[in-house]
Amino acid sequence: MASPALWQRCIAASALASTSRNVTRTFTTTSAVAMARQRPGASKPTVARVPGLDQPGTLHNLSEIHPLLDHYPRKTDQDGNLDLETPKLWASAPPLDNMLKNQADDDVDEASLPHGLTKDDLKKFLKRALVVKRTSNMTTAGKIPSMYALVVVGNGEGIAGYGEGKDDEVARAVRKATNRAMRNLTAFDRYDDRTIYHDIDHKFHATNIQFRSRPPGFGNRCNHYIHEICSCIGILDISAKVWGSRNPMNVIKATFEALSLKQKLPEDIARGRGKRVVDVQHTYYGANE
Amino acid sequence: MPRHYDLCARVQNGFAARLRRIAVPDTKLNLAISNVLYKEGFIAGVSRGDHVQPDTDYVSTTPDNIATRRLWLELKYNNDEPVLKKMSAVSKPSKKIVMKVEELQNLAAGNRAQFIKGLQPGEIAILTTNYGVLELRDALEKGAGGEVLCRAI
Numbered sequence: 463m464a465s466p467a468l469w470q471r472c473i474a475a476s477a478l479a480s481t482s483r484n485v486t487r488t489f490t491t492t493s494a495v496a497m498a499r500q501r502p503g504a505s506k507p508t509v510a511r512v513p514g515l516d517q518p519g520t521l522h523n524l525s526e527i528h529p530l531l532d533h534y535p536r537k538t539d540q541d542g543n544l545d546l547e548t549p550k551l552w553a554s555a556p557p558l559d560n561m562l563k564n565q566a567d568d569d570v571d572e573a574s575l576p577h578g579l580t581k582d583d584l585k586k587f588l589k590r591a592l593v594v595k596r597t598s599n600m601t602t603a604g605k606i607p608s609m610y611a612l613v614v615v616g617n618g619e620g621i622a623g624y625g626e627g628k629d630d631e632v633a634r635a636v637r638k639a640t641n642r643a644m645r646n647l648t649a650f651d652r653y654d655d656r657t658i659y660h661d662i663d664h665k666f667h668a669t670n671i672q673f674r675s676r677p678p679g680f681g682n683r684c685n686h687y688i689h690e691i692c693s694c695i696g697i698l699d700i701s702a703k704v705w706g707s708r709n710p711m712n713v714i715k716a717t718f719e720a721l722s723l724k725q726k727l728p729e730d731i732a733r734g735r736g737k738r739v740v741d742v743q744h745t746y747y748g749a750n751e
Numbered sequence: 752m753p754r755h756y757d758l759c760a761r762v763q764n765g766f767a768a769r770l771r772r773i774a775v776p777d778t779k780l781n782l783a784i785s786n787v788l789y790k791e792g793f794i795a796g797v798s799r800g801d802h803v804q805p806d807t808d809y810v811s812t813t814p815d816n817i818a819t820r821r822l823w824l825e826l827k828y829n830n831d832e833p834v835l836k837k838m839s840a841v842s843k844p845s846k847k848i849v850m851k852v853e854e855l856q857n858l859a860a861g862n863r864a865q866f867i868k869g870l871q872p873g874e875i876a877i878l879t880t881n882y883g884v885l886e887l888r889d890a891l892e893k894g895a896g897g898e899v900l901c902r903a904i
Contacts (some may be wrong), residue, residue, distance in 0.1 A: 659872060660871040660872045660873075661871055726872075726873065728872055728873065730829075730830070731873040733829060733870070734792075734827065734829035734830070734832075734834040735791065735792025735793065735827075736792045737792050737836060
């Protein structure tokens, strides 16, 4: 398949070549083909789509841009002259793996942020790099080390997310993880803006976590990773116990899964059963009425 | 004589299988527990019927048809989820649980009583009392304790 660059070179070459060169051989239709086209009994005579191609010796001037044959018209200046000297730049080889690897993707698209957040809001987010460790990829060339980071971000008002990043340097890995965390934000339901609605049991891989809702003033009495996540989300009172594996990455992922997927709001329960739900706690004991 | 744990298993499995209605043995205890579930909004209806389908007209229970008698419970779903997630027996043949009013008050508040976990938001407990089979809060209104049969959420 001839590339467009090849087309341009052909046009340039043909413009310099002598016009007496017989180039019509390739484009001529043989008499047999012409005969086949003019079928006996055909209502309309066949007409070539490109004028001049069915008659020998009448080829269009290759130095002119043809609307059909030349798919990639080059830029012409005001006089309409082609610029044949400077070659058109096409996509060159893809960037080196190192260049791609070391980009941290710092720019976050504001339109893609959920819950009406802006970039200024993101600057005020809490950021906690909870897991930073050294991994190595075993290859035929030997061990290739890399730094891995897991960062949890949150605004302390119910919005949080986590991201993982890897790079040769710790700082860049943490930055990548932070940017990915900013892209994966979710909103968490909190009862009274301080605790979860009910006790939750969740299993993620080999990690089992039990969360228990607790009264105001209790505090976050839980695993240190869960404690950091709760401060990012804005949970003030909770009790939790991790059973089974306490692998930090899995504890963090289990916590996010449990708190976002497994909470059932009283309004949804009431709607399913066809009952009315009334907030007695705040009406009876509330101080703001 | 199927006891309350048989009903718990049938109802829970019916909801998990996303069935429209299930047939359970037609006994006084099953009818009483099903009535409590209906009043609490877990199921859409209770009716008597055949082993094939519910009755359209009244059919009296006679020794001829007693083997085919069933209770049909219409199950409810909301937002692509079952309304009843879990129904488990509390008092079992291996360990019978009978509670006084103070212990029932603890359960209702969400605290533990007699190694039984407190009720979560939206959870109910069904118990037999001298006033019949009641939900836990109805039993507390009457000031009655009794054997805690099962809990549903």
